[in-house]
Amino acid sequence: MPQAIHFISIGGSTMHSLAVALQQQGYIVTGSDDNIYEPSQSRLKQHGLLPDNTGWFPEKIHSNLSAVIVGMHARKDNPELMRAIELDLPIYSYPEFIYQQSQQKQRVVIAGSHGKTTITAIILHTLKFHNRVFDYWIGDPIDGFDSTVKLTTGDNDSAAPVIIIEADEYASSPVDSRPKFLNYQPHIALISGIAWDHVNTYPTWEEYVDQFELLAEAMPKAGILIFDESDNMLDVIGQKEREDITKIPYVAHSSEIRNGLTSLVTKQGLKVPIQIFGEHNMKNITGAMTVCDRIGITEELFYKAIPSFKGLPYRLEKITGYDGQILYRDSAQSPAKVEATTAAVKHQHPDQKLLVVLELKAVSELNKPFLEEYKGTLDEADEALVYVDQQDLANSDQSDFVTPDRIRKIFDNKSIRLFTDVADLRNNLAQQQSPSTVLLVMSSEKSELMDWNSLINKDQHA
Structure with a gap:
């Protein structure tokens, strides 16, 4: 008889892929989650693994399960997890x-x-x-x-x-x-x-x-x-x-x-x-x-x-530019990655102007002790723009700390400009679009800055 495995937080990027992989190996797979987003939702539905309802259902946990795999999205007091502990079932993280x-x-x-x-x-x-x-x-x-x-x-x-x-x-x-x-x-x-x-x-x-x-x-x-x-x-x-x-x-x-x-x-x-x-x-x-x-x-x-080998999306990913401009997007945000990525693009295009846009998140990158790590990381750029979302900033305790002068001091670069409004940033980039300029944007993969059509005003090139 096939082994039965239940996933708590089946909608995670790794969890849902592992669930599909085990189903393909002949396991009986079930799962629960309180939120399931794309592309996990479509893949789970395609393989018949999408839960009928979102939420946690202790009745899904029974003594016939061979194992319960719990994802990081679940809390310690998750009712399904508590039930699995009560039944003394084998409980694993996905690495285990x-x-x-x-x-x-x-x-x-x-x-x-x-x-x-x-x-x-x-x-x-x-x-x-x-x-x-x-x-x-x-x-x-x-x-x-x-x-x-x-x-x-x-x-x-x-x-x-x-x-x-x-x-x-x-x-x-x-x-x-x-x-x-x-x-x-x-x-x-x-x-x-x-x-x-x-x-x-x-x-x-x-x-x-x-x-x-x-x-x-x-x-x-x-x-x-x-x-x-x-x-x-x-x-x-x-x-x-x-x-x-x-x-x-x-x-x-x-x-x-x-x-x-x-x-x-x-x-x-x-x-x-x-x-x-x-x-x-x-x-x-x-x-x-x-x-x-x-x-x-x-x-x-x-x-x-x-x-x-073509490389990975959002890892120095080259996008076809307008009017011959070269564009790169990269998910680098930590100091070491920012420095390495900036240097890589400049060395690849030494005879062109390198314009860098770096987005910092108020919750993580703008931690005050951590900011010291950014010193000198944008030195290879000919021009650097730092963007911090104004709503993100308002929701943090960093609003008084993040100022243009302080950003320039942190990076040890007097020419860096700070933007907190994406419209202002777009307007500035639109004015600088040129075949002689290489644009590098470093941000998280889900950031609106990674939407090139919006960021560089594609409509004006139509």
């Missing part, structure tokens, strides 16, 4: 469940403050390019994959021998405060750069770094730890006294830029054209290549796959 189902697989975990989604995506693209069999979990949809999760279970020949997991440092569930990546017990772990960019979760730099030290210390015997050699903190973690694990540092891949196009330069001097660019992406490529080498993909095979 993925580990339980992959104990017979080689587990590869990609962690770090930045670059982990891109590194994971490159590895998945390369494995698929060479028709390898593998399972995976990745945080964002990627080109060529119809889901963010694949989990084959059982001991049959169709079960994948390896799973590639993007793992972050956020809490695992309402009843498990451990960072997700501590659940997986990886055979191979890659930690990209560490930068303090989750100030709401980890109020101090020390607390944040501690999580990655725990991951390095928890590596099993004979494990492999791959880390960015150029990151000072990672160098400390990589040199932990663990003689029973293999430590492999990596650096940025050699590359060259010609006419706005980037190519990798191999050890043999060959040029391999690629579709992504920037120093941080050259590190991502080397990190992914190092992992691939450890799971059976040679450098030669890697170089055959990487030219067709």
Whole structure:
């Protein structure tokens, strides 16, 4: 008889993908949520998993369930969770469940403050390019994959021998405060750069770094730890006294830029054209290549796959501009990402003016101690505009703190201009549209600034 699994908070981006993946493996899947948004709603409906009604229903929790998987959206006092505890049912966060189902697989975990989604995506693209069999979990949809999760279970020949997991440092569930990546017990772990960019979760730099030290210390015997050699903190973690694990540092891949196009330069001097660019992406490529080498993909095979990797949405995503203008949008908002992204675009287009728009959120980025991390991050821009939504600002306790003079002082850049009205920002950008100007907008993916047609006044070009 098939095992029955219930999802508390089935509408989450990861939760609904895992629910679909398990249904496809033959499990009986049910779920609940108090709100379900797109695209989760349509995907759940397509697979017959959309709950009839929103809300929490303790009667859905019964003794015949094999497991209950609880998402972070649920509260500790969730009535379904309380009922599951009462019945003494096996309760898992999704990282715990993925580990339980992959104990017979080689587990590869990609962690770090930045670059982990891109590194994971490159590895998945390369494995698929060479028709390898593998399972995976990745945080964002990627080109060529119809889901963010694949989990084959059982001991049959169709079960994948390896799973590639993007793992972050956020809490695992309402009843498990451990960072997700501590659940997986990886055979191979890659930690990209560490930068303090989750100030709401980890109020101090020390607390944040501690999580990655725990991951390095928890590596099993004979494990492999791959880390960015150029990151000072990672160098400390990589040199932990663990003689029973293999430590492999990596650096940025050699590359060259010609006419706005980037190519990798191999050890043999060959040029391999690629579709992504920037120093941080050259590190991502080397990190992914190092992992691939450890799971059976040679450098030669890697170089055959990487030219067709298109990158990720909202990661230095190039948009077709009007009148020849080059436009990029990126989800970078933390200081390290802002600095790396700005530098990448400027180095890619050194002979053009770089106009940068950076949106800061009052709730997170405008934390006063955290703001000091932004010093110098926009220095590569020829002109920089900082936008803070006036409603967001009004709802915070930062309205008196955020002023044009203070923003210029924080970034240590006297030319930066502050905008709190999106209409004023649009008007300013409209006046600067030119084929000689490269526009880079850094904001959250759901921000209205990512709506290019609205932001750059497409109608006037009609």
